[in-house]
Amino acid sequence: MFSSYDGLCGIGELAERAGVSVKTVRFYSDSGLLPEASRSVGGHRRYGPDSLERLRMIRSLRTMDLPVSVVRRVLDEEDTAGRVGGALEDAVAGQLRTLGSQLRALHWREAALRSVQECPAAERAGRLRLIGAVSAPPNTAPLARFWRGWLPPRMPARSVAAFLEAAVPQPPDDPAPAQVLAFARLYAMVSRPCDGDEPTQPHAHKASGGRASAVLYAGLAEAYDLAGTEMRQDREPCPGEALDGFVDAYASARNTADTPDFRRTLARQLAADPRIDRYWELAAELVSPPAGPTEPTPGSAHDWLLAALNTQSGTPLPA
Incomplete structure (x- = not known):
């Protein structure tokens, strides 16, 4: 719970608590991933109590290099069903396949370079x-x-x-x-x-x-x-x-x-x-x-x- 009189917080406080930059919070808000609760009289963004946990979830998903479109599907499923389920499972499985292909490519490139290096x-x-x-x-x-x-x-x-x-x-x-x-x-x-x-x-x-x-x-x-x-x-x-x-x-x-x-x-x-x-x-x-x-x-x-x-x-x- 935020300490302000209305239970909301500004973009700076939210960014500080989540350990991200204000620019990052603004990007997620503009992308529709992090809805604002309201705007102040001066037009500043205000976020509700659930925003901090949602922002941490977004950050975790993005740390796994999931694209914004996939993050949106995971969050939409959580909003609808009240839990994270198949969308996250599919996203993780797809990311693992991608990483596996990237690792194979890196192994082949390394071995190729060694083959060139080791020959006369x-x-x-x-x-x-x-x-x-x-x-x-x-x-x-x-x-x-x-x-x-x-x-x-x-x-x-x-x-x-x-x-x-x-x-x-x-x-x-x-x-x-x-x-x-x-x-x-x-x-x-x-x-x-x-x-x-x-x-x-x-x-x-x-x-x-x-x-x-x-x-x-x-x-x-x-x-x-x-x-x-x-x-x-x-x-x-x-x-x-x-x-x-x-x-x-x-x-x-x-x-x-x-x-x-x-x-x-x-x-x-x-x-x-x-x-x-x-x-x-x-x-x-x-x-x-x-x-x-x-x-x-x-x-x-x-x-x-x-x-x-x-x-x-x-x-x-x-x-």
């Missing part, structure tokens, strides 16, 4: 150009476009989405300098103009029709997961459930039986197909902990399964 002086200009082409935090859309051009046409959207989830590595929120460099190299790889002689879709992956493509890639995803489990345990390529699923994916897509002859033919086809090993090497660098073991990728799992198939079928390993 003669390489810094080139490193800077390479990394500077990537936004912070990075956008994976160019990687997705690369794979959409590589996948078979008419493949169902759900199957495409599932493949992209596995094939497009998600950049870590707090990357090491080497991971920033790996993503920059990936970005450069998928963004450069395509030459007419560059291989596109591997012949062994070409299935007739969208349904056959969906069957193939769904089966491969399961086989890659199984192979990844074997690889994390440092097991050498060998026959087993993973290889059986791998071969069955191709056989089912081609509507044929899994026979020894089919396995030998498939091994030869896969060995002769174009490869994008560099993509998977960089993807592995991006998703693996800097000081930890290399995480399997669809590419490394494919190589593990192909090695197992070559060993079983007696097909020479590709050079």
Whole structure:
């Protein structure tokens, strides 16, 4: 309660009690956030007993960097319902999302700067150009476009989405300098103009029709997961459930039986197909902990399964 005869206070006293400037109180009043109770004969603003608590609430909300429009929604809800509820919850959640994005950007910028700083002086200009082409935090859309051009046409959207989830590595929120460099190299790889002689879709992956493509890639995803489990345990390529699923994916897509002859033919086809090993090497660098073991990728799992198939079928390993 204010000590004046009418229980009201002027703008200076209110500002002093709240620990803000008179200019701040005037701004909130003019914005409609802090209503005046009345005006004095001389035209000075007068505020009621509830103004101090309301001003402290406004200040707290603004300290969290919430915009005036959001502060207004929170206060309107309090005025209507008598309490602060969903509007504040939504505002805090939205602010946390914004801060999370800003933190990711800062982590990427810091790691990018360290990558430039730590490389030999003669390489810094080139490193800077390479990394500077990537936004912070990075956008994976160019990687997705690369794979959409590589996948078979008419493949169902759900199957495409599932493949992209596995094939497009998600950049870590707090990357090491080497991971920033790996993503920059990936970005450069998928963004450069395509030459007419560059291989596109591997012949062994070409299935007739969208349904056959969906069957193939769904089966491969399961086989890659199984192979990844074997690889994390440092097991050498060998026959087993993973290889059986791998071969069955191709056989089912081609509507044929899994026979020894089919396995030998498939091994030869896969060995002769174009490869994008560099993509998977960089993807592995991006998703693996800097000081930890290399995480399997669809590419490394494919190589593990192909090695197992070559060993079983007696097909020479590709050079």
